[in-house]
Structures are given as structure tokens and as C-alpha cells.
Amino acid sequence: MKDKIRIASGQGFWGDLIEAPYYQVTKGQIDYLVMDYLAEVTMSILQKQKNKNPELGYAKDIPELMKRILPICKEKNIKVITNGGGVNPVACGKAIVKVAESLGVKGLKIGIVLGDDIKDSIEDLIAGGSYLKNMESGVCIASVKDKLLSANVYFGAFPIVQALQNGADIVITGRTTDTGLTLAPMIYEFGWKQNEYDLLSAGTIAGHILECGAQSTGGNFLGDWESIPNFAEIGFPICEAFPNGEFMITKHESLGGKVTVETVSEQLLYEIGNPEEYITPDCVADFTSIQVEQAGENRVRVFGIKGKPETEFYKVSCSYADGFSSSGSLTYSWPQALTKAKAADKILRKRLELLNLSFDEIRSEFVGYNSCHGPLAKELDEDLINEIQLRISVRSQDYHSVERFGKEIAPLILTGPPSVTGFAGGRPKPNEVVAFWPALLSKKLVEPRVEILEV
Amino acid sequence: MKIKLIDIAHGRSGDKGDAANVGIIAYDEKGYEIIEKHLTVERVKKHFEGICFGAVERFELPNLRALNFILHNTLGGGGTVSLKLDAQGKTLAAALLRMEINVQ
Numbered sequence: 322m323k324d325k326i327r328i329a330s331g332q333g334f335w336g337d338l339i340e341a342p343y344y345q346v347t348k349g350q351i352d353y354l355v356m357d358y359l360a361e362v363t364m365s366i367l368q369k370q371k372n373k374n375p376e377l378g379y380a381k382d383i384p385e386l387m388k389r390i391l392p393i394c395k396e397k398n399i400k401v402i403t404n405g406g407g408v409n410p411v412a413c414g415k416a417i418v419k420v421a422e423s424l425g426v427k428g429l430k431i432g433i434v435l436g437d438d439i440k441d442s443i444e445d446l447i448a449g450g451s452y453l454k455n456m457e458s459g460v461c462i463a464s465v466k467d468k469l470l471s472a473n474v475y476f477g478a479f480p481i482v483q484a485l486q487n488g489a490d491i492v493i494t495g496r497t498t499d500t501g502l503t504l505a506p507m508i509y510e511f512g513w514k515q516n517e518y519d520l521l522s523a524g525t526i527a528g529h530i531l532e533c534g535a536q537s538t539g540g541n542f543l544g545d546w547e548s549i550p551n552f553a554e555i556g557f558p559i560c561e562a563f564p565n566g567e568f569m570i571t572k573h574e575s576l577g578g579k580v581t582v583e584t585v586s587e588q589l590l591y592e593i594g595n596p597e598e599y600i601t602p603d604c605v606a607d608f609t610s611i612q613v614e615q616a617g618e619n620r621v622r623v624f625g626i627k628g629k630p631e632t633e634f635y636k637v638s639c640s641y642a643d644g645f646s647s648s649g650s651l652t653y654s655w656p657q658a659l660t661k662a663k664a665a666d667k668i669l670r671k672r673l674e675l676l677n678l679s680f681d682e683i684r685s686e687f688v689g690y691n692s693c694h695g696p697l698a699k700e701l702d703e704d705l706i707n708e709i710q711l712r713i714s715v716r717s718q719d720y721h722s723v724e725r726f727g728k729e730i731a732p733l734i735l736t737g738p739p740s741v742t743g744f745a746g747g748r749p750k751p752n753e754v755v756a757f758w759p760a761l762l763s764k765k766l767v768e769p770r771v772e773i774l775e776v
Numbered sequence: 777m778k779i780k781l782i783d784i785a786h787g788r789s790g791d792k793g794d795a796a797n798v799g800i801i802a803y804d805e806k807g808y809e810i811i812e813k814h815l816t817v818e819r820v821k822k823h824f825e826g827i828c829f830g831a832v833e834r835f836e837l838p839n840l841r842a843l844n845f846i847l848h849n850t851l852g853g854g855g856t857v858s859l860k861l862d863a864q865g866k867t868l869a870a871a872l873l874r875m876e877i878n879v880q
Contacts, residue, residue, distance in 0.1 A: 362856050457793060536788075543869055544786035544803075583786065583801070586840050590799025592790040596835050596844055609837050646859060684852070684859040693867040696826035697874055714859035755856045759793065 322564065323352075326510050328503055328527070329559045332356035333534025335363055335380050335405070341534060341557045342386055346393050348573040351559060352510075354394070355502040357532050358382075358405035364496060365640035365755045367407035368440075368471040378409030379493075384416040391417075391426055394490070402481060402502050406493040408438055408471060413493045414774045421776040429776040432484025434494035436769045439637065439762070440472040446766065453637060453760035462758060465641040470755060472639040474762060477602030477631075478524070479515070480769035481505035487773050496638065498601050500528030503560060511564040522606035522628025523566035525599070530570055530588050530623070531558050537570060537588035538578035544587070551577025567624040569616060580619040589613075602636075602764075605629040634761040643756035644681065645723040648714035649730035650688070652743035655707050661738035662687055662711040668737050669713060672729055678722035686712045710743065716754060723751040777880070782873040785811055789869035792846065794854040795830070796865030798872050801842040808841040814877045820845055823875055827868070845872075 329351040331342030335358040345354055358380040371378030383405045394401060406413040414431045421429050439446065443466055446453065453462035453472075462469075473496035482505050484492045492505075504524035507513060513520045530537045537558045539549035549555075556576030561569040570585050572578055589608065593599060596608035605628060612625035653661040666685045673683070688710035691698035715726045727748040734741055784807035787800040800815065802808040821832040830849030837844060851865055852858035862868070 541788070541866075542786075543788060543873075583803075586801050586842065587786065587788040587799070589840060590797075590801065590837075590842055590844055591788050592792060592797055593799070593844060594792060594797065594835075594846060595833075596837050609839055611837075611839055613840065643857065646857075648859065682852075682859055686861050688861065692861045694827075694871045694874070697823070697871050712861060716857070716859055757793070757854065757856070 323510050327351045327561050328353040330531035330534050330557045334360050337534050346390050348575055353506045354401045356403040357499040361757055365470040371408050376412050379407040379413035380405035384420050387417050387420045400490055402492045404494045404497045406495050410493045410495050418774055418776050430488045430490050431774040432489030432492040433772045434480040437474045437476050437495040456759045468641040470640045474635040474637050474767050476769050477501045478505040482508045483771045485509040499532035500525045500601055503528035503531050507562050518604045518628040520566045521604040523626040525601050525606045527560045527568050537585050538572050538580050539584050542584050544583045549579050570621045571619055580621050582613050582615050585621045604631050635764055637760045637762045639758035640755050643754045644718040645720050645751040646716040646754050647723045647727050647749045647751050649749040650710050650712040651741050652710045654740040658706045658709040662709040665711055665733050665737045679719045680715045680717045682716045684714045688712050778876050778878055781875040787869035789865050791855050791864040794851050796847045796850045796868050798845045798869050
């Protein structure tokens with residue numbers, strides 16, 4: 322058994338810094354590169370791509386990235402774990418096989434985790450008495466099943482562990498928890514058991530710190546953000562994990578960013594609910610047990626973590642089509658920028674009313690004034706305001722109404738208040754609104770599967 | 777004496793469906809005593825009037841000198857449905873740090 326492993330975060334979401342994983346594998350020694358590509362909305366986008374072309378449905382950045390890092394990972398013995406397989410992890414695995422063949426890399430095993438996609442079994446599940454009730458409203462999923470775009474169970478770390486035990490150098494999953502990507506190598510390397518809940522919780526919390534990339538190394542830091550060095554080459558977090566569940570958060574020395582108790586604490590608080598019950602498929606971690614201390618420059622020691630047994634349910638995330646939305650904007654300059662933007666908003670709303678269009682919501686925001694903090698924004702002497710962007714958005718089940726809204730923005734330039742500009746992008750088009758349906762499903766009803774592709 | 781919350785604490789916010797989570801972290805123990813005492817559910821709910829339209833939940837993490845607030849019915853329907861520019865509540869931690877507190 323190893324006495325320490327270094328797990329590096331390479332991506333906090335699909336769209337994150339493309340250079341980050343390359344830096345992680347080249348700027349110092351690591352054992353694992355873990356990459357989270359899946360936000361909730363990503364699954365529905367990938368499902369749409371797969372519907373058009375059965376060879377798609379995964380994060381297309383992955384084969385591109387593999388072209389750059391595969392030989393390096395092979396040489397330095399770095400394993401890669403990612404949930405970027407999306408709704409088609411097999412196709413993602415095959416794309417990596419192609420990359421490996423074109424580079425002449427041999428002796429590579431790619432583990433694929435399958436079974437999270439339950440979209441085609443929804444009817445059977447309902448028939449069998451699993452109603453996948455919305456966790457917020459309590460309504461049965463039958464009410465939206467005709468509009469479903471995707472439906473996936475969140476798997477935890479153990480299917481990845483199985484892939485590693487089968488010799489995988491790269492593990493591609495579909496909907497796996499972000500935290501499971503980091504926990505899995507600890508379970509695999511240190512031989513942690515399924516009922517060692519303090520240890521599993523420690524690895525889960527390490528995963529929470531890594532899952533948003535540079536958000537734990539100075540990115541989006543709301544403390545003294547100007548003290549963060551070299552944002553341009555910010556180092557993503559690295560977790561040095563130990564068999565007893567303690568770990569150290571750090572980064573490659575030569576890169577920018579900063580690892581302090583403050584930067585790590587902000588990430589610990591990010592998107593959590595009840596801190597005593599951070600529920601994952603692997604365990605229920607207790608964030609009130611976490612101890613953090615500065616152990617050196619850019620080194621934060623995390624220890625003392627406690628946890629409880631996992632629940633008997635998987636979380637399920639379903640997405641469904643829920644109408645259309647669109648957003649347009651115009652910019653008004655001094656003098657009276659805010660007054661003019663507000664007048665334009667009134668005129669536009671009156672026109673929409675006269676057209677008898679149907680909207681579920683119309684929202685107007687005055688960017689540069691109150692779009693972020695609403696009523697908390699300070700009143701300003703209007704003479705000090707240089708410019709204001711009016712951003713107006715609509716949402717409706719009726720496509721025609723949203724499309725027509727898009728044609729009503731530009732006319733304001735010649736038919737409304739003066740000194741207006743900023744309409745270069747053309748008419749805003751209706752976007753399909755994707756809504757989410759969070760639910761629970763008994764773990765007995767879904768079985769993860771692992772396949773291995775070999776090069 | 778009136779102090780600004782932003783001088784004694786920092787934080788981070790994000791989305792959980794239609795709810796926002798706002799984590800506030802004090803820079804030191806004294807700061808934690810202040811936020812623990814003054815950042816009540818009622819005070820935070822009032823601060824976010826016109827932004828948060830549901831219940832406010834508060835959780836304490838004394839180990840991190842932090843409080844976590846869940847603001848329900850805040851994000852205009854949640855991440856992908858919301859028409860808000862800040863659909864994920866990313867700027868709400870800064871909004872809470874605007875608060876001023878009277879301390880002895």
C-alpha cells in the first residue's frame with residue numbers, strides 16, 4: 322500500500338481553463354488527474370447531441386486533451402478519472418482508443434462505468450412502483466415523462482474503484498458525483514472499506530474541495546482577492562492524501578494562485594446545505610467535523626473528519642423541456658442613462674402587451690445599477706452614472722411569443738429614448754428552457770457496470 | 777459602534793435548485809462571535825427582502841468560524857429556468873457582506 326497519493330483537479334466544469342489539466346500533468350509530480358465535466362444542464366445538452374448522432378454525447382474536449390497528455394500520463398504513470406463520458410461513456414472511451422492508436426500508445430486500459438442512464442427505464446420504474454417523485458414538489462415524474470430529455474442516477478466512487486481494480490489507466494464515467502472522482506483513488510490505493518465512514522467522508526470532503534477547480538486555490542476568492550498571485554497561470558488544487566484520512570491541499574509551486582485556510586474554507590462552504598448531512602452515494606459526511614490548519618506556504622492540512630453510513634437511495638437527476646426563453650439588451654449613455662433605460666423598458670412592455678403575447682415571466686434588469694444586488698444596490702446620483710445596460714428577458718411555453726419578443730428589441734433604437742447603442746448581435750433567438758427534476762431511487766433497482774477497453 | 781460585515785468576514789455563494797446557499801466566514805474568533813450573535817435568520821431574511829421570497833435556514837460551522845444560510849425561493853426558478861443575470865446566486869455572498877452591524 323502507498324503511504325501517500327497526489328490527486329490533482331484538472332477541470333471544475335465543462336468550459337473551465339483548457340490549459341489546467343496540461344499544467345497539472347507537466348508542472349510537477351501527481352498520481353491521479355481527476356476532471357469534473359458535468360453540470361446538471363450538461364447532461365441534457367449531451368443527450369440532445371447523442372439524439373442527433375449516436376457517436377456523440379460526451380465532453381468532446383476529452384479526446385483533444387488526451388492527444389496532448391496521454392503520452393505524458395503513460396510516461397509518468399498518471400491515471401485519469403473523469404465523468405466527461407456524459408450520456409455516452411462508451412463512445413468517449415472509443416474516441417480515446419483512437420487517439421491512443423494514432424499516437425502509437427500501447428498497453429492502455431480504459432475503464433468505462435455504465436448503468437447510470439435510466440431514461441429508457443422510466444416507464445418500467447413507474448410501473449414497478451418507483452414514482453421518482455420530485456424532491457421539492459412531491460409530484461410523480463409521470464407528469465413530465467413525455468418531455469424528458471435525460472435521466473441519470475448519481476453513482477459514487479465504488480464503480481470507479483472497480484474499474485481501477487480491473488487495471489484501468491483511464492476511467493470514464495457518466496453521471497458520477499463530483500466527489501466520487503477524488504474519493505475513488507483513495508479507496509483503491511489505501512484499501513478503505515465500504516463501512517469505514519470517517520475515511521470515506523474524508524475522501525468525499527477532499528473531493529468537494531477539488532471539484533470546482535481553482536475555486537479552492539484563489540479563484541473567485543471573496544477575501545483579499547488582490548493578494549492572489551498570478552491569476553493568469555493559476556494552479557488548480559492538488560490533494561495529498563494519506564491512508565488515515567488526513568490530507569493536504571496544495572498546488573504546483575511554479576503556478577499562480579494561493580492555498581490558505583481562507584481560500585479552502587470558501588470552497589468548503591460552496592453549494593452545501595445542512596453541513597452535518599452532506600449526502601453522497603458513498604457516505605454522509607459531517608462538515609462540522611472538519612479541521613483546517615495552515616501547514617506551510619500553499620499547504621493546508623485537513624483532518625478530524627467524521628461521517629455516517631450512506632442512505633439506501635441514489636439521487637436521480639432528470640431534465641425536461643419546459644418552454645422557451647430569450648434575453649435581449651440595449652445600452653443607454655449619460656445623461657439620464659438610468660431614466661432612459663427605465664423608460665425604454667416601459668415602452669417595450671407596453672408593446673408586448675399590445676401584441677397580446679403570452680409570457681410566464683418578463684424580467685427587466687439594469688446592468689451597472691442593480692442587476693446583481695437588487696434592492697440592496699445603493700441609490701446613485703444619476704449624473705454620476707455613465708451608462709446603463711437594459712437587459713430584458715422573457716419566458717413562455719409559447720414559442721411564437723418568445724420569438725416575437727426578440728423582434729421588439731432593435732426597434733427601440735429608432736423609436737425610443739436617445740443615446741442608445743449595443744445591438745450588434747442581431748435578434749435574440751428563443752432558447753429551449755431545460756428544467757430539472759430531482760428525485761430519489763432505491764439503490765437496489767440500479768446496478769453499475771464496468772467495461773474495459775484495451776489498446 | 778457600527779462595523780461593516782465585509783471588514784470581519786468573507787464568503788461564497790451558489791445555487792441549490794431555486795435556493796441559494798450563502799456561506800459567511802469570519803476572519804477570527806472575535807468575528808465569529810459577532811456573526812454568530814448578529815446574523816440571525818430574521819436579520820438575514822430582512823436583509824434579503826425583495827430578493828429572497830422563501831424561508832431562510834441557518835447552520836453553524838464553528839470549526840470553520842462559519843455560518844451557512846439557505847435562502848429558499850430566491851433564484852427565479854433555479855439555474856437553467858431563471859431569467860436572472862445572476863441565476864446561480866454567485867453575487868449573493870457579497871450582497872450579504874453589505875450589512876452593517878452595531879456592536880458594543
